[in-house]
Amino acid sequence: MTDYPYNPAISQRFRGFLPVVIDVETAGFNAETDALLEIAAVILTMDDEGFLHPTPCIASHVEPFPGANLEPKALEFNGIDPAHPFRNALPEKEALTSLFAPIRKAVKESECNRAILVGHNAFFDLGFLNAAVARTGIKRNPFHPFSTFDTVSLSGLAYGQTVLAKAAKAAGLDWDNNEAHSAIYDTERTAELFCAIINQWQKSIGGFSGLMRPE
Numbered sequence: 001m002t003d004y005p006y007n008p009a010i011s012q013r014f015r016g017f018l019p020v021v022i023d024v025e026t027a028g029f030n031a032e033t034d035a036l037l038e039i040a041a042v043i044l045t046m047d048d049e050g051f052l053h054p055t056p057c058i059a060s061h062v063e064p065f066p067g068a069n070l071e072p073k074a075l076e077f078n079g080i081d082p083a084h085p086f087r088n089a090l091p092e093k094e095a096l097t098s099l100f101a102p103i104r105k106a107v108k109e110s111e112c113n114r115a116i117l118v119g120h121n122a123f124f125d126l127g128f129l130n131a132a133v134a135r136t137g138i139k140r141n142p143f144h145p146f147s148t149f150d151t152v153s154l155s156g157l158a159y160g161q162t163v164l165a166k167a168a169k170a171a172g173l174d175w176d177n178n179e180a181h182s183a184i185y186d187t188e189r190t191a192e193l194f195c196a197i198i199n200q201w202q203k204s205i206g207g208f209s210g211l212m213r214p215e
Helices: 072-080 090-109 121-135 151-159 163-168 182-205
Strands: 017-026 036-046 052-054 057-063 113-121 143-150
Touching: 017 072, 017 090, 017 121, 017 143, 017 182, 036 090, 036 121, 036 182, 052 182, 057 090, 057 182, 090 113, 090 121, 113 121, 113 182, 121 143, 143 151, 151 163, 151 182, 163 182
Parallel strands: 017 113, 113 143
Antiparallel strands: 017 036, 036 052, 036 057
């Protein structure tokens, strides 16, 4: 991953949390029993004016954990073949370790306390993330265990839309239905959507100084 100059001011903007956009693709809806198949993350940066920007996506294909359930309807929906020889999938622990390392680095360099998950229906992504962390015994999970920023609520407020594709279009972002439902594509579009909403608000209050008044 390319190194970025993380602005410590972002720690003040979100009460010590660094927003990191996450999307998962799975083999069902039950985080305890159904396989995690893809996970992607976009770490956000802040410029000197207080506007957010996405960094390049970090992603892994993930091997189903032993005994994982694979719902045929879920696989049909996301188009993933867990047994495909070219997936280059990693075991859950290896996939999470490679994902968490740059996130922990960004949290430290931005002087934040923890990462906070940004997602579209964020409870779903956080549920699968937390279940995988519990299964693998990873001790250094950088994410807050239950707090999130959900772009469903934010885009409902900002644009009157709650479906990701419709919210992205309302925000003036490109959307390709043929690319949707891959972890990388959905993470990148969600990151752009979150940045658009936050930056729109930032402009309305006159930039960074409008939020950073001393207590």
